[in-house]
Amino acid sequence: MSFYLPREGFETRKKLYLVWDSKSDGGFGDKLRGAIAAYQLCKKNNYEFILDGTDNTCGHFLKNIKSESIDIIRTQQPVNIMYDAPNKNFLYLETRVRELMSKSDSIFIDTNLCPANDNCISYKANILTDDEKLFARRVCEPTDELGAEVDQKIKSLPENYGIQHFRFKDDVFSNDINISNPIFMKCFNILKKKYKPTDVLLSNSNNFKQYAKENLHITTVECNDTLCKVEHIGLSNDYDSLKNSFVEFFVVTRAKYIISKSQYPWVSGFIKWPALIYDIPLESLN
Numbered sequence: 001m002s003f004y005l006p007r008e009g010f011e012t013r014k015k016l017y018l019v020w021d022s023k024s025d026g027g028f029g030d031k032l033r034g035a036i037a038a039y040q041l042c043k044k045n046n047y048e049f050i051l052d053g054t055d056n057t058c059g060h061f062l063k064n065i066k067s068e069s070i071d072i073i074r075t076q077q078p079v080n081i082m083y084d085a086p087n088k089n090f091l092y093l094e095t096r097v098r099e100l101m102s103k104s105d106s107i108f109i110d111t112n113l114c115p116a117n118d119n120c121i122s123y124k125a126n127i128l129t130d131d132e133k134l135f136a137r138r139v140c141e142p143t144d145e146l147g148a149e150v151d152q153k154i155k156s157l158p159e160n161y162g163i164q165h166f167r168f169k170d171d172v173f174s175n176d177i178n179i180s181n182p183i184f185m186k187c188f189n190i191l192k193k194k195y196k197p198t199d200v201l202l203s204n205s206n207n208f209k210q211y212a213k214e215n216l217h218i219t220t221v222e223c224n225d226t227l228c229k230v231e232h233i234g235l236s237n238d239y240d241s242l243k244n245s246f247v248e249f250f251v252v253t254r255a256k257y258i259i260s261k262s263q264y265p266w267v268s269g270f271i272k273w274p275a276l277i278y279d280i281p282l283e284s285l286n
Contacts, residue, residue: 003039003049003050003051003135003138003139013105014045014046014047014048014101014105014106015047015048015049015050015105015106015107016038016041016042016047016048016049016050016097016101016106016107016109017050017051017052017067017069017073017076017078017106017107017108017109018034018035018038018049018050018051018052018109018110018111019052019053019073019076019078019108019109019110020051020052020053020055020056020058020059020065020110021055021056021073021078021110022055022056024056024110024234025234025235026112026234027232027233027234027269027270028058028233028234028245028246028249028269028270029268029269029270029271029272029273030083030112030234030269031053031058031112031233031234032136032139032140032269032273032277033112033113033114033115033118033120033269033273034110034111034112034113034114035051035135035136035139036115036128036132036135036136036273037090037093037111037113037114037115037116038051038093038109038111039132039135040090040115040116040132041090041093041094041097044094045094045097045098047101050067050069051065051067051139052065052066052067052069052070052073053065053066054066054067054070054073055070055074057233057234057236057237057242058233060143060239060242060243061142061143061146061242061243061246062139062140062141062142062143063141063142063143063144064138064139064141065139073108076108077108078108078109078110079096079100079107079108079109079110080109080110080111081093081096081097081109081110081111081113082110082111082112082113083112083113083114083120086119086120088113089113089114089119089120090113090114090115090116090118092113093111093113097109115127115128115132120266121265121266121267122266122267122284123267123272123275123282123284125275125276125281125282127276128276128277133276133277133278133279136273136277137277137278140249140250140253140274140277142246142250146243146246146247146250147250149243149247150247150250150251153221153247153251154251154254156222157200157219157221157251158197158198158199158200158219159198160198160256161198161199161200161219161255161256162196162198162199162200162255162256162257162258162259163199163200163202163251163252163255163257163258163259163260163271164191164194164195164199164200164201164202164218164259165201165202165203165252165258165259165260165261165268165270165271166187166191166201166202166203166205166208166260166261166262167203167204167260167261167262167263167264167268167270167271168183168187168203168204168205168208168263169263169264170204170232170235172204172205173204173230173231173232173235173236176205176206176207177205177207177208178207179207179211183263184205184207184208184211187208187261188208188211188212188215190261190285191212191216191218192216194259194285195216195218198219199218199219200218200219200220200221200251200255201213201218201219201220202220202221202248202251202252204230204232206227206229209227210227213227221244221247221248221251223244228244228247228248229241229244230244230245230248231244231245232245233245233246249270249274252270252271252274252275252280253274253277253278253280254278255280256280256281257280257281257282257283258271258275258280258281258282258283259282259283259285260272260282260283260284260285260286261284261285261286262284262286264286265286266286267282267284267286
């Protein structure tokens with residue numbers, strides 16, 4: 001799908017394809033920030049912008065990311081322009097794209113670089129324009145089936161709920177943390193001080209959610225009367241767990257506020273980008 005066409009009255013033959021293919025392993029927050037950055041760049045330089053995630057995990061759950069150019073895209077190897085240092089910023093992305101455009105009128109890239117005014121680490125409110133938010137919301141639109149499931153889940157949650165989010169390291173997805181780890185109780189004590197009865201707890205640790213549910217009676221997102229298993233969107237192939245992760249993402253998008261604690265030094269992209277895209281107040285405890 002073309003998310004940006006050149007402005008009327010301008011002529012350009014240049015196209016930028018942002019490709020989330022089967023080898024794209026970043027989290028959904030990484031993908032969103034890269035898409036917003038690519039959209040900003042194309043608007044600034046008047047390139048046509050096509051985003052395609054047909055062959056990526058996201059293609060199962062998002063409605064608007066399958067393009068009519070998929071046959072062409074599958075013949076290409078996207079150039080990876082990825083964040084691995086503070087100087088890999090929006091200006092770096094623009095420089096690399098212009099280099100590629102000097103050699104071809106159509107380029108195929110994958111990127112997780114951050115939009116203008118963002119440093120990929122901290123959270124700063126109001127850095128996106130209304131147009132950029134509308135673009136990102138269009139990218140995030142769920143399939144009809146997933147949207148219906150999200151609506152059903154939200155009916156079981158408190159009205160006007162807030163999100164308490166605790167993000168442990170990636171290995172917790174497969175080797176869960178438990179109460180014997182000091183970080184577990186440190187996070188629980190933070191939650192105990194911060195939570196409200198109408199809050200919903202999200203975490204990549206089911207042990208943490210279960211403990212908090214038993215001791216604080218906090219609400220969690222459930223699947224068949226038990227905690228939903230979630231997986232990292234860029235690292236797993238388990239369909240049901242990935243679907244649950246997308247359900248939780250869309251639960252976040254309808255929250256009244258978010259409080260987030262991550263074991264990493266950066267604000268979780270899974271939380272940061274919906275906060276920015278859907279104008280949700282976010283308090284980061286990092």
